[in-house]
Amino acid sequence: MSATTVPPQPDSSTVTKRVTSRGSKNGQHRRLGGWWLPYALLAPAILFELLIHIVPMATGVWVSFIKLTQIYLRNWGAAPFVGLGNYSVSLDFNSAIGKSLLNSFLVTCGFTVLVVGISWGLGMAAAVALQRAFRGRGLFRTLFLIPYAIPIYAGIITWKFMFQKDTGAVNHLLFDNLGLPGDKPFWLIGDNAFLAIVIVAIWRLWPFAFLMLMAGLQSVPQDVYEASAVDGAKPLRQWSSITLPMLRPVNVVLVLVMFLWTFNDFNTPFVLFGSTAQPPAGDLISFHIYNASFLTWNFGTGAAMSVLLLLFLLVVTSAYLLFVNRRSKRA
Amino acid sequence: MRDTVGTKVFRVVTLVVLTLFTVIPLWVMITTSIKPLGDVQNAFAWIPEHITLEPYIHIWQTVPLAQYFLNSLIVCTVATFVSLIIAVFAAYGVSRWRFRGRGAFTTTVLSTQMFPGVLFLLPLFLIFVNIDQATGIQLVGTRLGLIITYLTFVLPFSIWMLAGYFDGIPRDLDEASKVDGTGAMGALWHVVLPAARPGLVAVGIYSFMTSWGEVLFASVLTTGPTQTLAIGLQQYSTQINVYWNQIMAASLVVSVPIVVAFLLLQRSFVAGLTAGAIK
Amino acid sequence: MGKTRAILAATAIAALTLTTAACSSGGGGGGSSSGSDKDTTLTYWASNQGTSIQNDKDVLTPVLDKFTQKTGIKVKLEVIGWNDLQTRIQTAVSSGQGPDVVNIGNTWGAWLQSTGAFAEFNDANMKAIGGADKFVKTALDAGGAPGKTPTSVPLYGLAYGLYYNKAMFADAGLQPPTTWEEFVAAAKQLTTGGKYGLALAAASYTENIHFAFLTAAQNGASFYDKDGKPTFTSQPIVDGLSRYLALMQTDKVVNPGNAQYDNGTQAIADFASGKAAMVLSQNNADASIKADGMSPDDYGVVALPSPKNAKAEVATFPAGINLSIFKYTKHLSQALKFVKYMTSEDTQSTLDKPYAALPVLAGAKASFTDNADEAKVFLDAYNNKSKPLPQVATEGSFESTIGKGLSQEFATIATGGTVSDADIKAMLKTAQEQVEAQG
Known part of the structure; x- marks a missing residue:
């Protein structure tokens, strides 16, 4: 763990050499280290995001396709796959x-x-x-x-x-x-x-x-x-x-x-x-x-509802950003 | 330049209305916390008829408030500092380099802000349990689990804020430092961080306050001795009687330190937000 | 772009999995299995039975210390409020991580049994805790589906009763009611001068579902048919619920303000302070009433009355708290010893008093009250006038859907609306659909 949180310090002399030899072309950003340096800088953040946000989220999406009720809660793998069943239940407004x-x-x-x-x-x-x-x-x-x-x-x-x-x-x-x-x-x-x-x-x-x-x-x-x-x-x-x-x-x-x-x-x-x-x-x-x-x-339907909520928020946010960007380009 | 009458009226009305809106709940909180229970259970009175400090003595006995306080303090402080460190590195990377996957990273990280907590609460719990079984690192029912959860919750906003902040610091300064031979990390340490101090303070305050107020995950990821104030405060109302005076006293006790700290740091917070948000 | 992202994500997840896998080969697998008693620490989740969580700790700690002295087995106690208990049990069930022994509401018995996460009290295990015969049969039967091996055993017994204020009844020249009609008439007479005949926790879904069940049962109705299919919308059930709601809607003997009481203790506080002449509660109300400052001499208790033309005289269901052992426990033999100890005569007589519980052991004397009449009323209701709640896997959602539906109908009444039989039926239909979706 500690090895990844503190990215290794690049040898400064080579950095300087590379920067001076390449220079900056057309405002392109200079490289201050190896190609891997930005990835190393991002690694801890990525690790935590994966652990706490992305993987649980993906699991949640998977749950929305299975019938996860109390009978299967102890053993998720055994829960039957219901496809879009949870979604159709959630969206059946009758x-x-x-x-x-x-x-x-x-x-x-x-x-x-x-x-x-x-x-x-x-x-x-x-x-x-x-x-x-x-x-x-x-x-x-x-x-x-x-x-x-x-x-x-x-x-x-x-x-x-x-x-x-x-x-x-x-x-x-x-x-x-x-x-x-x-x-x-x-x-x-x-x-x-x-x-x-x-x-x-x-x-x-x-x-x-x-x-x-x-x-x-x-x-x-x-x-x-x-x-x-x-x-x-x-x-x-x-x-x-x-x-x-x-x-x-x-x-x-x-x-x-x-x-x-x-x-x-x-x-x-x-x-x-x-x-x-x-x-x-x-x-x-x-x-x-x-x-x-x-x-x-009833975690299956709950998850399906959450995914629907997420989709809704994604659509609204994208539309909003698109609208805002277009307007600022016109202005 | 002199204000018109209209401007003056607008200002007075706005300030009076908003002051009342802000102050009334605070007044209720403070006065209720020093009323005896009998008075609280009867019709409301703006001015307390009898004053007692008993609620402030009882709150520590009804619920182990001191323990919860300590837990909140440890969890939020550690989460804030660790997330700051991680966010600084990530923001520096995003701000100073153009690399493959940069767009994907920023989009993904920001979109996590949209995730409904309900959806990944149970999966997260399960992952923690599996990590425990695989490695022996206990994450459920420990402060550690809550710390890594909270630090991740505040990461997206922190990275985004700091990246904006770092963008505003001229690259020439990095270059100058680099010429001094300290390298990329040296530039971060000697140039970027000092220049970004208000931004760091702002992000730190945001992280701390967000963690301090979180309810949902705290209720599932903690057990008795590791519970935080968010959970502890709710326990007053599950008692035999709703001790509103004690609830108000406890609310005040958990609010005062954070409010005071926030107000002391508010100037840096505003300054940090200004520079970060207007990119 | 999308492709890059996908590859990135896949790589990262793979890397994460590898890390976890690599670590798992090195790390140990947690605690050792069923070692000697001296090295064992059991984790026990107790429900909130006393006046506060702290009070529970004070009551239980000496009892658990005694167990440790006797057996060498240490017990880590955590007392969990009722609001959190279900969620906490869910997380334990889904993850296989949690306590060894847990308190459950006995009405959850069949429903938690269906998760398969709890150790069965089969012949061997039952023998280890002292045999099935030591329990009152009603109490034992209430904790699981009929015909299946139980996964929980009774710990504390509880029953409903109608508490009444002796002085208010005497002043009005009233006798304690023996039928529903007398009960309503008395309540009407006592609703004067800002006081009400009855206090109800009308926003508490658990209280609501209990009374919905009892009034429907008095009408001879069942919420599930023989095959375990929900039959919520039958006319006797609608009539039962209508009779219950009428207490606020047409009889007007309940303060509309009670529509906000989401906790039974709030109704008890009204009763103890003389704002209401009667309250329907389980017998553990004794402790709360006393804490609220009403002397035990000032109130009496009768069984919840049935209507004159009732199909069945039902005054309560065998309520109570049961003990379960999680199947994943690594200390089954120690857990069984603990259950045996908690359900032993000695421990029971220690705990029945502070928790105002009815005895669950056959032949044990009621020690929760010094009032012989009160003890008789509750024991009679528990043993002779009780019908268990549906013992089905969907019991949990049955409770929450109908109970919350009733909370909302009380809210409608309190805010000036009316609830017709058609509304009740519609609510029950909604509840049934939700329960069916789960089943």
Whole structure:
């Protein structure tokens, strides 16, 4: 192990000789060592990726083609091969399994659009509001980053307490303090659960958007704004004509990363709804698959659902990157 | 340049709304943690009527929190450092060389970010067991297993961030160092790493926080004495009564160190992200 | 490009496999098999039976120490919460790595038996732990499919009962109910002034499936036919579930807030604090009620009442915790000794009290309570008015699908919706399809 983590040091004199003899042609990168050096540098990363990501993933894909239930769990090799059977069960939207998967998928789509959209909006608003120096700016910046720094489960558990019907802060605020009419509603069961999980996820995610956008804004030179102000541009117009285009590289990455995190979110429903009672309105897809696998011991269909989820994410991501690249070429 | 009225209104409204949104849960967490259980079980009150520090004493007895704390600390620290080392080498390779398979490597590594954890949880467990049986290295139920899992989870993002960072460091500097006769590794050590320090800090913070918050794999790969805070915190609610005041106290205890550390390092974090992300 | 990647990946995987193979020839194969007792350490996963995991450790450690003193066999204890136990057993089953001995819910008996991962208590093994005759027959039969060699033996016995608040009943001039109708009438009368007649853990799928099973059984229905095929949607089952849901929906004797209780202890806390006059619970509630500050003199227990026209008088199923030995264990003889010790008269009488468990040993006296009436009610229910849950391989998903379906229907009711018989039937149909997909 240790032999691979520390790549051997190349003999420097030969390196220099080779570099000077070859020189750099047309911006081609110079070789600082033997052809194997980059591979040696990558080797530890590749090893761990294979061990933890790739091989288990390949195994998971294989599982999606076999009928892995409790009877075969002890001896996977004996599980019968069912071809695309697990997939057709998952995608048969007339059956109970397919219908609930579809419901979960739609819930997740709505969840993702709302959470990513609103988080981005809040992050942008905060970043712009704190763009110019004023007294107390550092305080706000520090404060806004706290939800991001708090361990995920600690933040979600706090919200779970706040969403309790009779003893929670949310109902107390809405009905006792603000005097909303009617009875205090449930937040963690029934349809309100969707709202609850969206709020929690935004609370957790928006500081990240804020952080990235704030970092991005620091590279926008102040004099650009001043020049456009002289031209009579209003703040909103400045934002759309200067800020937004300058932040494009950040936004391209930010939106993608937030999309992937939110769509795959497992922790929020797991901690918020507990491991036994999940309302259909908050049945996010990762959590749905987890339950389909572990609660009913039906790992074959669970794996098939995961592979479908992965394919969906791959397609969306590729389309997104294609779209983004084409636009940047045109621009 | 003076702000227009509109700008001012926008700023005040934004800051007030977001401050409330951020602070309310924090306030609830703090005040609930010092209320007696009886008060917590009744209607909510913003200002605690009775104040007690008992929850902070009981949390250590209800659940072996100190042990979990130590486990989290060891696992996350080691995972962060090892992943940083591995990511530095990989990012250096990706940034400074054009070689066959480079594209495949970066695409594959980045696409692992899309893998649903549920899909490879059980296979990973099985692989760990097989390694154990073949080599005698115990990975299930040990901190080591969790360490190598977490360090891999954060590798893709770390490599991507650092590669972007290294790209921004002019190659001429490498060349200069190389002329000094220190070779590729020397250039990495003497030139690239010092210049990339903010990036390293940012990636380190990201890795540590990601590991600190992981729930799913921790629940399967650890056993009693090696469990981490993520699991430990959930145990408060499986008790005979839901001790919300203790849960809040424990949440606060596990949050404070990481929040403080993060806020102390936030400047480097932002600086590191800026340079890495805007490539 | 794709080709390069494939080759790269294939090479890497091959390399990895080779490394593993190379190492495997060198490394030893783990622990030695069935050595002497003194060198053996058994790993034991206990379920969370006490008031907290720490409490379980405190209760079990002296008992295990005594075993080590007697036999020299060391025991490594891990107490696992109910939320994690299933997943942990799954990983152990799939990998062959885990504890030697494990606690299981006895309703999982047949289902875990079907995995083939557990050692059979055949004649020889049964003899080694003291013979099948030492157990109460109901308890032993509950832990596995009929006609198959059991893979688990009873450790603690549990039964359901209806706890009632004596003072509230006396104030209202009520007698403890003997029929379902009396039960509902009493609950209605006691639902006044912010207090409710009954507390239910309506979001707990395990509690829900238990009561679904009991109400359906009182209606004479079975969830599986003779061949082990699910028959969830029969009318008596729908009627049973409807009667159970009615407690919140039409009788309105359960606080809608209970639709959020995902843990039986939350309902017990309401009962102990006087917010509810009755609670349905297994007999180990005694410890929780006491911990919540209610004196044992202030409550009474009767059997879960059946309707007047019930097809069968069913008050409970033989609930409880069983012990199983994993087949992969390298210390079978020591594990058997341990099971024998845990199910010995001495150990049982030590553990029955803190865990409020019914005796699983034939002829043993109930020691979980000092209240003779309470003991009588639970023992009578356990021995005479019980029907076991379906002992089939799909029992696990039967529990989770219907139990969670009911949680959601309670949520619908609590949030102002209505659940009709057609809705119940639709839920049962969904559950049946999921169970069939697994079977």
